Amino acid sequence: MPSYRAPIRDQRFVLNDVLNIQQYSNLPGFSDASADIVDAILEEGGKFCENVLYPLNKVGDHEGCRLQPDGEVVVPNGFKEAYDQLTEGGWTALSADPEYGGQGLPHYLNLAFNEMVTATNMAFGMYPGLTGGAAQALHVGGSDEQKQLYLPKMISGEWSGTMNLTEPHCGTDLGMLRTKAVPNGDGTYKISGQKIWISAGEHPMSQNIIHLVLARVEGAPAGVKGISLFVVPKFIPDENGNPGKRNGVKCGGLEEKMGIHGNATCVMNYDEATGWLVGEENKGLRIMFVMMNEARLGVGLQGLALAETAYQYSLAFAKDRIQGRSLTGPKNPDGPADPIIVHPDVRRMLMDQKVFVEAGRAFTLWTALQGDLEHKAADEETRTKSGDYMALLTPIVKAYLTDKGYDSVSKGLQIHGGSGFTREWGIEQLLRDARITLIYEGTNGVQALDLVGRKLAMNGMRPINTFFAEMDAFVADNKGNKELEPFLDGLAATKAKLQKATNWLVEKGLENFDNAGAASTDYLHLFGLTCFAWMWGRMAKVSLEKIAEGSDDPIYASKLATGHYFLQRWLPDADAHLAKVEAGADTMMALTAEQF
Amino acid sequence: MPSYRAPIRDQRFVLNDVLNIQQYSNLPGFSDASADIVDAILEEGGKFCENVLYPLNKVGDHEGCRLQPDGEVVVPNGFKEAYDQLTEGGWTALSADPEYGGQGLPHYLNLAFNEMVTATNMAFGMYPGLTGGAAQALHVGGSDEQKQLYLPKMISGEWSGTMNLTEPHCGTDLGMLRTKAVPNGDGTYKISGQKIWISAGEHPMSQNIIHLVLARVEGAPAGVKGISLFVVPKFIPDENGNPGKRNGVKCGGLEEKMGIHGNATCVMNYDEATGWLVGEENKGLRIMFVMMNEARLGVGLQGLALAETAYQYSLAFAKDRIQGRSLTGPKNPDGPADPIIVHPDVRRMLMDQKVFVEAGRAFTLWTALQGDLEHKAADEETRTKSGDYMALLTPIVKAYLTDKGYDSVSKGLQIHGGSGFTREWGIEQLLRDARITLIYEGTNGVQALDLVGRKLAMNGMRPINTFFAEMDAFVADNKGNKELEPFLDGLAATKAKLQKATNWLVEKGLENFDNAGAASTDYLHLFGLTCFAWMWGRMAKVSLEKIAEGSDDPIYASKLATGHYFLQRWLPDADAHLAKVEAGADTMMALTAEQF
Structure with missing residues (x-):
């Protein structure tokens, strides 16, 4: 039976090194989140997920839920007790409004905790998971009376x-x-x-x-x-x-x-x-969309979380399972065979998983930070910019992270060979659980349509132009950093393709709306790839800095190697996406329904 | 509950129009397979699969198998009776050696039937499915006594x-x-x-x-x-x-x-x-490989077969489910909404499925024909060439058709939205069933290694060079066919990339074996794409001819439209695969196992 270790080292890398969250410590709520407190909360939260939720994951899958004749529902053994521990520990109140009993901590901290909840027990995580969004909708749209009545109990998790x-x-x-x-x-x-x-x-x-x-x-x-x-x-x-x-x-x-x-x-x-x-x-729809947007970000996080668990499973399997010899000579000469991690094609799948979970984690935490800044930043410019990003990037978080997350779980299963198809090893459950994330809270196709049909044109294209300017600034600001150059070139080239695709969409999408629909999914993937190129650029930059400062923490060399793999093995997809965007709707829509 | 219709019209298109199988009617076994007999067998076989096997597919999934204390196994209700019908109908003997009671009909006919068996009930199909390969191994490697003892009963299905x-x-x-x-x-x-x-x-x-x-x-x-x-x-x-x-x-x-x-x-x-x-x-390994190769081709066929069923399910759903309006104005103005087949992103997934099942069917039937020619062609040149193709292309049939087949089933599920995730609609079973095809009979990574490590270099690279020459000849022979030009250009360009990748492999793979391993999966996919480009070229060619001859059968226009979609939406992946092949092993293997 595989195990799960809370990825706290990597979360700290993103929060402290990449996002440098301490720079925001003057903002409301953020001041409570000193590096020590963040660490302590992650450690404590990680233990809860590892020890309480994780053992219940298989139980939940096997037992499922049962409807009683009276309309009540029986949940899997242990779920109720775990829920009590969750609420008693105050975990549901982490980033909620202190006016209603919340702890007012930053959203990124809540997101880091929720990643671990989902990774260890997605089905469980969905019970408290939707409460936050519902409370948020009431917070935004409800009357004072409604807020007083519902919010404290929803934030505490009693309701x-x-x-x-x-x-x-x-x-x-x-x-x-x-x-x-x-x-x-x-x-x-x-x-x-x-x-x-x-x-x-x-x-x-x-x-x-x-x-x-x-x-x-x-x-x-x-x-x-x-x-x-x-x-x-x-x-x-x-x-x-x-x-x-x-x-x-x-x-x-x-x-x-x-x-x-x-x-x-x-x-x-x-x-x-x-x-x-x-x-x-x-x-009502406008208020429900407050909840819907929260839920969409939560689903994107599920894509990341299940991929992390799958990565841990398949990595452990690849190190443990011995089968065949390395193509370049035995690596475990005293054993009857080498561990399968020596085989390039196994390595390919592991590296793809590693690229995904690390960029996905940086991307979701960065997004959560935008959610904090949208409401708490001191200056309006930052608030506007963060709000723009949240609107623009929500469909990308939801769809890109679940498409790629599902793919990542599937690679993890593949590494297991025949064992992956058996229930015993747990990874087939992850694949079955992950499959819903591409569907609910708006299918990934609906996300793509939201992106090209609404988000692009928003406020005279302000959000997308801000995003492009930020990419350009990152490249320009780091010009001359020799070791970072491949990352800057990769980002600039991918962003240029995204911009080309955007221009095509604006022109041809208005000419024929079906062109926008036909391009939407590839456009969204090109966008996601650009976001990941940016994240890898930022992660590489800080890793180079840390190494230059003399750090011998192995995480930095690992980040650079993984980033280079991303440049070589992920970015080539950008051209294919652009070509498909520019293919237009004509051949896609050529057949009548009857001709199928 | 969705239904399944045997794809006999499309099988006939491939057999009669594309492969022109009647040209082989002078060969042993083929003479019995007149167009009328082929039609009759397909019709009868299709009915058996639709009426007997299909209704048992869900039953098998729900009931599963049970082990009794005495070591006997209970199979799902109805399976035994269906098996009796299968053997009594002579279906297991279709293409087996008449010397041992087989009907000696061509393999392609057996394959066409097996596609339908698998499409309607993959779990059932595996009971008789492995018998053919086992009999083949005994046929090749067994003593006369063993053959006399086992083959007649295995061919009849009694054993x-x-x-x-x-x-x-x-x-x-x-x-x-x-x-x-x-x-x-x-x-x-x-x-x-x-x-x-x-x-x-x-x-x-x-x-x-x-x-x-x-x-x-x-x-x-x-x-x-x-x-x-x-x-x-x-x-x-x-x-x-x-x-x-x-x-x-x-x-x-x-x-x-x-x-x-x-x-x-x-x-x-x-x-x-x-x-x-x-x-x-x-x-023993050499003889077992006879069985293994049969099984690998069978698994590739499973990839196609499940994709066909998924396509039928999702197409029916997309025509029936009304939701939203076409971006270009209502298409069902009298109803409350349009059927979702009007939405480009739904259409994208349907077209991807259609491209896959139609090219996959042509490819598997063409492969089966090579299996026939390898043994039955009159001239040695043809026998050698077909044998080379079988060896070279077996890993591609197995891995490309299952990778893409699984992806195709997943797109079918996605079209269903939330319904796809429920058991009621049946497509989630197809996805669960399909997942094993990427694994068993040698994982797809093992297939890729077999391709680059053994099959490429075979007989001084004779098979791959023959394959390249055949692509070149197809392009050259059809030069000047204006309407076919996009297909010829697409094939030539993709084949050129495959050749470039091949040259890279030969050079860099010998320099460092890990380069071959690192390139293998992308190389295999580029190879599969080239095979599909060829199949679409052949299908387009014959469709243009039929239309020019005055046929008003709508299948030909549909083939051309689908083929154009393939050129625009599938071929762009070729560059990405080539770039990944040429990326080499260095970044892939950069991390030590401990650094993960």
């Missing part, structure tokens, strides 16, 4: 949250949703309808479940302009704010799924359940 | 066959195998040891199971030079050739796997089982 969008006939296309809301005359509404694929929709782990539900008020306009957001608690809070009367919402079924068996994916039936409007009527 | 190579400590590296054989003095041997991952190792579907087992005769040289092949029947045939005394071989456990649950993957314990030597002592 959990869910997101109810999908219905049987509508997922991506929310304009078709039918769940209806009828005013009761007292400010509340009767909510009726069916929602499907509701993660953590019903379970006994928290004392109350706070459903955020999209519904249509009677007589509202058709389409997305008539959608309102409601808060529908499982138990209606009594006058003291404690769980009271059972509300008219019930789990009507659990999905049988390919993976994440430990999480209850529910059909939720609303039968005149009492709901409270969040924000204004017909303006 | 089935297995392949026993892997042991717990050795899979790829057979030199380490420990199963031992002790001569009994009467020409038989006592076989003792443990074999694992034996597909269809134990089951009640056939009356006897004929295990082909690699073992080491006492005192044999170490390593691969001391490996012998034995035939070890579950029941020792009596003097009448009927199953007699139970032999000392027993199933000791079943693997819990990610997929192919309907197939029994067995731990086989040999405890002084009686075995008969096949061929000579210490020369």
Whole structure:
């Protein structure tokens, strides 16, 4: 049975060396996050994940969830106790608003912790995982009363949250949703309808479940302009704010799924359940998108987290399994064979995994820092820039990290050979769990369309132009740094291709919208590759500096070698993506539906 | 619940139009395969797969196999009856040697049938699937007595066959195998040891199971030079050739796997089982490779077959599921939304699937034809050439078709959105089943090493040079065909890159063997892409001819459109593969094992 070690050394490398987070220590919340405190929290969090969540991962996969005749859901053995430990340890409150009981620590710290939660037990992590986003939506869109009532208990984890969008006939296309809301005359509404694929929709782990539900008020306009957001608690809070009367919402079924068996994916039936409007009527989608964006970043993180676990599994396997001899002569001459890590093609897969998890970690932590700066930076310019980045890069975090993360897990399985296909080794579970990340919270195709259809053009293309300027500045600022040159050249060349693709999109996408759709996924991947080239440039730069300063920590040489591998083995894909972008929609759309 | 339709129209297109198989009707066995007979067999076989095997696919996945305390294995409900129908229908004897009761029909016909078997029920197909290869090995390496005893019953399917190579400590590296054989003095041997991952190792579907087992005769040289092949029947045939005394071989456990649950993957314990030597002592590996090569081609076919089923599922879903509107205006204005096939990114995935299954089908049928010509062609030149192709292309069929086939199934799942992740829609089973094809019968990395390490240099590089000459001839012979030009240019350019990569390999691979290993997988993919470019060139050519002849069959226009999509959207990957080949081993191997 393989094991998992919290990647704290690498997280510290990103936070301290690459992002130099101590430079922000004058910002609210950041001042509490001294290097010592960050370290202590990561260490403590890592232990919790290694010791409590990790042993339950296989249990959750094997046992799954069961629906009882009364609509209650039984979760895997040990999940409830682990959830109690999570909330008692204050882990759900890490970066939440202190006004409602949160610890107000930076988001990047919360993200670093969540990476480890997901890596050790993704299905478990989804129970508390959606609560943060739901609380965030209430924080942004709820009334003071709603905030006072719900936020403290959601932040503490006593109550959990869910997101109810999908219905049987509508997922991506929310304009078709039918769940209806009828005013009761007292400010509340009767909510009726069916929602499907509701993660953590019903379970006994928290004392109350706070459903955020999209519904249509009677007589509202058709389409997305008539959608309102409601808060529908499982138990209606009594006058003291404690769980009271059972509300008219019930789990009507659990999905049988390919993976994440430990999480209850529910059909939720609303039968005149009492709901409270969040924000204004017909303006619910905007608030739900606060939650949706949080969730998308969380899904991107899942791509990274499962890839990290897979990398640890396959690395251990590659060092341990002996089979065949190195092509360049025995490396383990006293044994009957060499460990398979000597074989170049095994090494190729390991290096691809290493490239991904290290760049992915830097990228997600950098993104989380932007989330902090968007709200907490002292100057408006920084706040605007970070906000722009968050909007622009959310689809890339979600889709690129899950496409590549899934691919990375699959490579990890491949290294295991036949063992990888058996349940015993655990990695096939990771692959099954990871497969959903390309789908939920908006399929990766929907992310690509969001990127080319909305995010590019935002604010007169300000975000993308800011991004390009930042790449250019990094290259210009480091000009003359001989050892960094391959990284600067690689970044500049890839960014130039992205810019070319962007120009093509602006011109040809307006000519024929299908061109934008046809280009979208390759464009997103070219964008992700550019982000990774930037991350590897930054990681290489700081590693060179540390070595020049005399550090003999082996991590820096390892980063440089991995970065060079990235330049040689990942960047060649940029041309292929550009060629596919520029291929346009014509051949893609040439056939009629009947001709297929 | 989706359905499956036998792709007979497309098989006919390849056989009749592209390969023009009637030109071979003067060859032994081929004369029986008139166009009418081929059609009738495909139609009948397609019905059997659609009606008998397909309904059992989900059953097999859900029920799996169970080991009884006595070592017998219970297979899913209906499997035994389906197997009886298969053998009673004569399907296992299709292309087998008439001397032993086979029908002597061409291999391509058997392959076309097997595609449908695998597409409708891969786990079932593996029970009879390995028998053919085992019979082939006995045919090549067995004594007359062994052939008389085993072949008729294996060809009829009364008895089935297995392949026993892997042991717990050795899979790829057979030199380490420990199963031992002790001569009994009467020409038989006592076989003792443990074999694992034996597909269809134990089951009640056939009356006897004929295990082909690699073992080491006492005192044999170490390593691969001391490996012998034995035939070890579950029941020792009596003097009448009927199953007699139970032999000392027993199933000791079943693997819990990610997929192919309907197939029994067995731990086989040999405890002084009686075995008969096949061929000579210490020369068993060569004969086993006859079986292994058959199995590798079969696995490549699995990649195609599952991709075809996935394509049918996702195409039906994309036409049926309505969600959102076309970017260029409503296509289903009377409905609440358009079918998702209107969205370019969905179309992208469908076209990628279509490109793959159609080129993959042409490629596998062409390969099967080479297998026929290798043995049956009238002139030695053709026999030599076909034999060369079989040797050269087996690793490409196995690895390229499974890498791309798995990717194709995954795209099919993605088109389903959230439904794809649920068991209900069946496509997640295809993905789980498909994942093993990248691993067994030699991982795809092992295939790549076989290609660059053995197949390239074979016979003074005769096979690869013949292949290059054939590509050049196709381009030259069709020069001036204006409409075909993009296909000729695409093939010529891709072939030129493959040739460049080949030259690099020859030079740098000899300088440092790790360079060959580091390049191997990208080289194999570049090779596969070249094969596909050739197939699309041939398919486009014949489609243009048919249209010029006045055919209004819509398949020809569809082929041309799909081929153009291939040129635009697949060929750009060639440069990336070449760049990765030329990157060499240095950065890949830069880190020590400890630095990971």
